[in-house]
Amino acid sequence: MSSIELDHVSKLYANGAYGVRDVDLRIEEGEFVIFLGPSGCGKSTTLRMIAGLESISSGDLRIGGRSVNNVAPRDRNIAVVFQSYALYPHMNVRENMGFGLKMRGVARPVIDEKIREAAALLGLTPYLDRRPAALSGGQRQRVALGRAIVRDPVAFLLDEPLSNLDAQLRAEMRLELVKLHRRLGRTIVHVTHDQVEAMTMGDRICIMRDGRMIQVGKPLEVYADPVDTFVARFLATPTMNLIPARLEGRGDGLAVVGPGFELAVPERHREAYGPHAGREVIFGLRPEDLHETQQPGTQRLDVDVVAMEALGVENILVGQTGTGTPVEISARLSRHFTAPVGARVPLHLDLTPMHLFDPQTTRALPRPRLAVAA
Structure with missing residues (x-):
């Protein structure tokens, strides 16, 4: 068993500041879990506590059902790969990969066999006699992974590797790590601040802020139903549009009224949002839910173009809506859509996946969840 359980784990420093606070999480055997958050949020500290490189102030950490709070890092059978590859420059690839096993007194034939297997798995066989200086960044990262693999650990901890x-190598290595996870079937905990890594690699993502885990779930579920405005902003680029507004009753229905617009709340959300009528809210809608052409059920909103970003596969429009104190709104549109700065253009909004947040707590107001792909 290689499950990892954090039972209300905290890290309190001598100055009274919490690095990590009351983290409660179970990582299943063979799961690929992402710790995601901005710098200083506690994700690397949490990883280091799992590895045993950072002491635990309170709570219980269990690996395979066994408490390891006071177990030395070398006895946890966990491999850590850091952001810096930490390769020995005077050793070749073969020596770097086998060094840890050599220090543990493993027999030379066993070391050689493990190196051969790991090198074949990572495409490093032609480079075994090269030193790190003669390798590309991606190859060095593979060597660091290979050094971890030969140890045959119960879990891998990857700290922004x-x-x-x-950009191109990151995309290639993302795919390689996913393939590696499938081949090895081992538990992987991966720390990153990159939303693309989180969305494309993990079975689950754990979003952290100020030492706490804010939301844990499957990537698409977290994307579709963020628990607060922090998660809504952090999980994609461009971020979710978040606009101060007011929820008003309109006959049998509801409307979101904001700077220069009034939009009808879809019928499927009226029962959930109805009790909040007459309140100030934050209206949230992702840029991909704004379209350049009218579609069934969409609602029109005219905006003044502030900027157009051509990304090749798509164009990002940044527009302003309202008068007096206008607000900006972003839309992901097709690569064929163009408009000059200053032009007024119509956008067509699909409010089915809309969100409303409490301006005071920033928490999402409950509404029916949308079905997402597995």
Whole structure:
């Protein structure tokens, strides 16, 4: 068993500040879990506590059902891969991968066999006699992974392992890590601040802020139903549109009234949102739910174009709505859509996946959940 359980785990520093506070999480055997959050949110500290590199102030940490609060890192059978590859420059790839096993007194034939297997798995066989200086960034990262694999750990802890790579290599290594997880079937905990890594790699993502876990769930579920405005903003680029507004009753229905617009709340949300009529709210809608052409059930909103970002596969429109104190709104549109800055253009909004948040607590007001792909 290689499940990892954090039972109300906290890290309190000598100055009275919490690095991690009351984290309660179970990571199943063979699961790929992402710790996601901004710098300083506690994700790396949580990873280091799992590894035994950081002491636990309170709570209980269990690996495979066994409490390991006072177990030394070397006795937890967990491998850690850091942001810096930490390869020995005077050793070749073969020596770097086998060094840990050599220090543990493992027999040379066993070491050689494990290195051969890991090198074949990672495509490193042609580079075993090269030193790190003769390798690309992606190859060095593979060596760091290989050094972890030969240990045959129950779990891998990856602390922002792709952040030193360029965009193309990051994309390639994301795919390689997913493939590696499928082949090995081992538990992986991956720390990152990159939303793309979180959405594309993990079975679940754990979003952290100020030392706390704010939301845990499958990537698409968290994306579709963020618990607060922080998660709504953090999980995508461009972020969810969040606009101060007011929820008003309109006959048998409801409307979101904001700067320069009034939008009817879909019938499926009226029962949930009805008790909040007459309140100030934050209206949330993701940029992909704004379209350049009218579609069944959409509602029109005219905006003044502030900027257009051409990304090749799509164009991002940033527009303003309202007068006096206008607000900006972003839309993900097709690559064929263009409009000059200053032009007024119609957008067509699908409010089915809309959100309303409490301006005081920033928490999402409950509403029916939408079905998402598995």
